Amino acid sequence: MSDLLSGPVEAAAGLSVYGADAVDKAAPASTRDALVKAGVPGKLAGKDASLWGPDAEAEAKIRLGWVDTHRRSRELLAQLAELKAELADLDHVVLAGMGGSSLAPEVITQTLGKPLTVLDTTDPGQVRAALGDRLERTVVVVASKSGSTVETDSHRRAYWQAFLDAGMTEAEAGRHFVIVTDPGSPLEATANEMGAFTVLADPNVGGRYSALTAFGLVPSALAGVEVAELLDQADALATSLGADQNNPALALGAALGAAATLARDKVALLSDGTGIDGLGDWAEQLIAESTGKAGVGILPVVVESPQSPGATGSDVLTVSYGGALAAGDVPGGGANPDVAVNGPLGAQFLAWEYATAVAGVVLGIDPFNQPNVTESKENTNKILASGLPAETPSFTEGAIEVYAPQGAPGDLAGVLRWLLDGLGDDGYLAVMAYLDRFADADAARLRSLLAQAGGRPVTFGWGPRFLHSTGQYHKGGPQVGSYLQVTGAVAEDLAVPGKPYTFGELQAAQAAGDRQALAGRERPVLRLHLTDRAAGVAQLLDAAGQLRA
Numbered sequence: 001m002s003d004l005l006s007g008p009v010e011a012a013a014g015l016s017v018y019g020a021d022a023v024d025k026a027a028p029a030s031t032r033d034a035l036v037k038a039g040v041p042g043k044l045a046g047k048d049a050s051l052w053g054p055d056a057e058a059e060a061k062i063r064l065g066w067v068d069t070h071r072r073s074r075e076l077l078a079q080l081a082e083l084k085a086e087l088a089d090l091d092h093v094v095l096a097g098m099g100g101s102s103l104a105p106e107v108i109t110q111t112l113g114k115p116l117t118v119l120d121t122t123d124p125g126q127v128r129a130a131l132g133d134r135l136e137r138t139v140v141v142v143a144s145k146s147g148s149t150v151e152t153d154s155h156r157r158a159y160w161q162a163f164l165d166a167g168m169t170e171a172e173a174g175r176h177f178v179i180v181t182d183p184g185s186p187l188e189a190t191a192n193e194m195g196a197f198t199v200l201a202d203p204n205v206g207g208r209y210s211a212l213t214a215f216g217l218v219p220s221a222l223a224g225v226e227v228a229e230l231l232d233q234a235d236a237l238a239t240s241l242g243a244d245q246n247n248p249a250l251a252l253g254a255a256l257g258a259a260a261t262l263a264r265d266k267v268a269l270l271s272d273g274t275g276i277d278g279l280g281d282w283a284e285q286l287i288a289e290s291t292g293k294a295g296v297g298i299l300p301v302v303v304e305s306p307q308s309p310g311a312t313g314s315d316v317l318t319v320s321y322g323g324a325l326a327a328g329d330v331p332g333g334g335a336n337p338d339v340a341v342n343g344p345l346g347a348q349f350l351a352w353e354y355a356t357a358v359a360g361v362v363l364g365i366d367p368f369n370q371p372n373v374t375e376s377k378e379n380t381n382k383i384l385a386s387g388l389p390a391e392t393p394s395f396t397e398g399a400i401e402v403y404a405p406q407g408a409p410g411d412l413a414g415v416l417r418w419l420l421d422g423l424g425d426d427g428y429l430a431v432m433a434y435l436d437r438f439a440d441a442d443a444a445r446l447r448s449l450l451a452q453a454g455g456r457p458v459t460f461g462w463g464p465r466f467l468h469s470t471g472q473y474h475k476g477g478p479q480v481g482s483y484l485q486v487t488g489a490v491a492e493d494l495a496v497p498g499k500p501y502t503f504g505e506l507q508a509a510q511a512a513g514d515r516q517a518l519a520g521r522e523r524p525v526l527r528l529h530l531t532d533r534a535a536g537v538a539q540l541l542d543a544a545g546q547l548r549a
Contacts, residue, residue: 010251013236015343015351017248020255023317023338031258031362032251036244040361044354045242051357056366063368065204066353067241070212070234070346072202077228080221083178083197087222090139090176094119094130095219096155097143099289099468100207101180103282104216104349105223108230110277111345114223119155120465122510124494124503126436127155131162141178141219142196145207147185150377151464154496154506160194161497171195178222180214206368207468208286211349233346241354248341249351253358255339256287256298259317260363265478266299266428266457268311268318270337275323276345283321283352284459285469290356290367292473298359299428299473301457303448306337310451310458315426321348372475372517376467379513384501388512399535403527412528412543419482419526420454420547427480428456430470434463434487434511435533443486443537446544450484453547464510475517483518486540487511488530 010017024032035041043051047067049060065072094117095102102120109116119130140159144152156177163173174195181187182203191198201214210216212234217227240247256267267287269280280302291297303311311318320337323344341348360367383389393401397412408415423429429450433443447460461470463485474481490504501509511527518525530536 010246010248012240012243012246012248013343013347014233015237015248015341015347017251017339017341019337019339020251023255024251024258027258027262031261032254035250035254035358035361040358041244041247041250042242044357051361052366053364056368059366059368062204063206063209065202066206066209066212068238069202069205070231070238070350073212073214073217073231074228076199076214076217079199080218080227083199083218084222086197087139087175087178090137092134092138093117093219093223094138094140094159095143096140096152096159097180097215098149098151098465099285100210101143101145101149101152101215103285103469104211105219107276107278107282108216108220108225108227108345109223111275111279112225114220114225116219116223120151121437121462122151122154122464122503122507123434123436124490124492124507125439127158127503128492128494129438131158135162135166139176139178139222141180141222142187143180143215143219144187145182145185145201145210145215147181147187147190150380150506154499154503156190157497157499158494158503178218180218208289209353211282211353212346216349230346230349233344234350237343237347237350241350248343249354250358252339252341252351253355254362256317256355256359257362259338260291260296260298260359263426264315264317265297266301266313266316268301268303268316268457270303270306270308270311270318270320272306272320272322272340272342274342276321276348279321279345279348286352286356287359288470288473288477289370289373289468291359291363291365292470292477293365293369293371294476295478296363296365297473297477298363299457299459299477300470301428301459308451309448310456313457316457370472373467373472375475375517376471376510376514379516380506380509383509383512384506388508393529398539399530399532400539401529401531403529405524405526408526412539413546415526416450416543417453417547419484419524420450420456422524423454423456423482424480426478427482429454429458429482429484430474431458431460432463432466432483432485432514433460434485434507435530437462437465440488440533440537442541445541446484446486449541449544449547453544463514464507467510467514471514475521479521479523482524483526485511485515485525485527486530487527488533488536
């Protein structure tokens with residue numbers, strides 16, 4: 001980490017970036033200067049699709065709408081006001097969406113203190129809990145760009161059946177749905193059949209860049225957020241995006257790219273505690289899915305605090321974010337981050353999107369495609385059709401069945417130590433928990449415990465949520481990862497109406513499909529199955545806590 005006071009501050013429209021200049025100057029030649037010399041700031045602000053090379057140009061042409069979508073999104077404001085008035089009696093807002101369709105609204109509502117239930121899981125317990133919460137007062141925002149996301153379609157089916165089972169007519173049930181999707185998607189036709197409200201999103205914006213489109217704004221507005229303020233904040237920053245100087249988004253992008261070229265290709269993301277809650281989870285998807293391909297990429301590691309294990313290292317760039325922070329001040333007594341990004345949330349969204357696209361220029365990759373995401377999906381579909389593969393645990397210890405690679409130790413502590421010891425000097429560990437992120441929330445403590453014991457970056461993702469985020473990086477990025485998958489017994493399953501499988505079967509198939517994709521790359525994959533979730537989580541945390549660095 002560095003002293004932020006030693007370098008200049010790049011600022012515009014209330015957004016400031018500290019420390020980026022020092023990161024850039026650590027490279028043999030300035031990445032920032034090379035980007036300016038090539039005219040990248042003006043070209044990107046002008047939506048020049050040639051910036052990422054001829055192979056990426058066709059994709060970029062239809063994915064650069066995020067540069068100014070905040071201006072077109074103003075056309076939604078009147079529709080959102082009418083929709084909110086029409087649904088004034090439905091005060092429990094549920095968002096059924098994955099990845100880019102859910103992460104931004106979750107950040108927005110958490111940061112601004114508005115209630116929103118986010119349903120981005122196939123865990124039957126978590127789905128059942130949502131269905132049982134204020135059903136008669138619930139409006140379900142079903143958000144899917146493609147209109148074919150299996151998790152979101154399953155949520156829609158479950159809620160539709162629940163409304164009918166509660167005695168509503170189909171017309172009454174339809175009023176409890178708002179569909180957000182791209183024009184012409186299968187979900188648009190389904191919405192018409194349901195009699196649901198429909199809001200069409202900007203088709204020239206990819207999912208992970210869609211924070212300031214209908215995907216971010218509709219659920220947030222229904223939850224009570226004054227979304228026009230977010231658009232104002234982004235619009236104020238937008239005037240700086242074409243500039244060579246006083247362009248904080250360019251400074252951030254150049255720093256991310258420069259660090260990655262110097263083998264600092266892990267980025268620890270941490271909140272500085274000054275008013276923005278959860279932005280790291282949103283930026284994690286944006287960075288990982290945009291850059292993790294063709295064997296290169298930047299791995300985002302969301303850490304709990306400046307003092308958390310995994311926030312430092314020779315290959316780690318530490319970046320803090322917040323609403324208002326003086327240079328050099330990080331609450332909690334921690335060392336200063338390498339880079340600090342501070343400013344209003346709407347500007348943060350646009351700045352990180354721009355910076356990620358700039359990092360794509362530096363790395364020479366297409367930041368708008370996700371070539372490896374479909375692999376686990378295809379594996380899942382095959383498993384749903386043919387059934388789960390038969391597997392025998394390597395051993396069982398307490399409430400945990402252990403499925404370990406050949407040659408691994410035969411005890412829980414030993415196999416965890418073996419996994420950590422195999423990370424090497426440039427590896428990382430990804431913990432992938434196919435559990436209930438509320439009922440089994442303690443499982444997230446594994447990240448810091450294993451980072452402490454291993455001395456290497458450790459990420460944590462809830463499955464299948466992470467498949468729409470870091471899942472692309474796991475398969476397409478540098479092949480230096482090791483993987484700890486945690487699954488759990490289902491005490492009471494839940495049918496997916498109209499489908500031949502349950503939520504529990506879908507969850508298990510998604511976990512198995514991802515294991516297959518990772519194992520096919522000959523990377524270490526350790527699966528721990530909790531036969532009793534509460535006891536298994538406690539046992540696993542105890543074992544991880546006993547490990548020594």
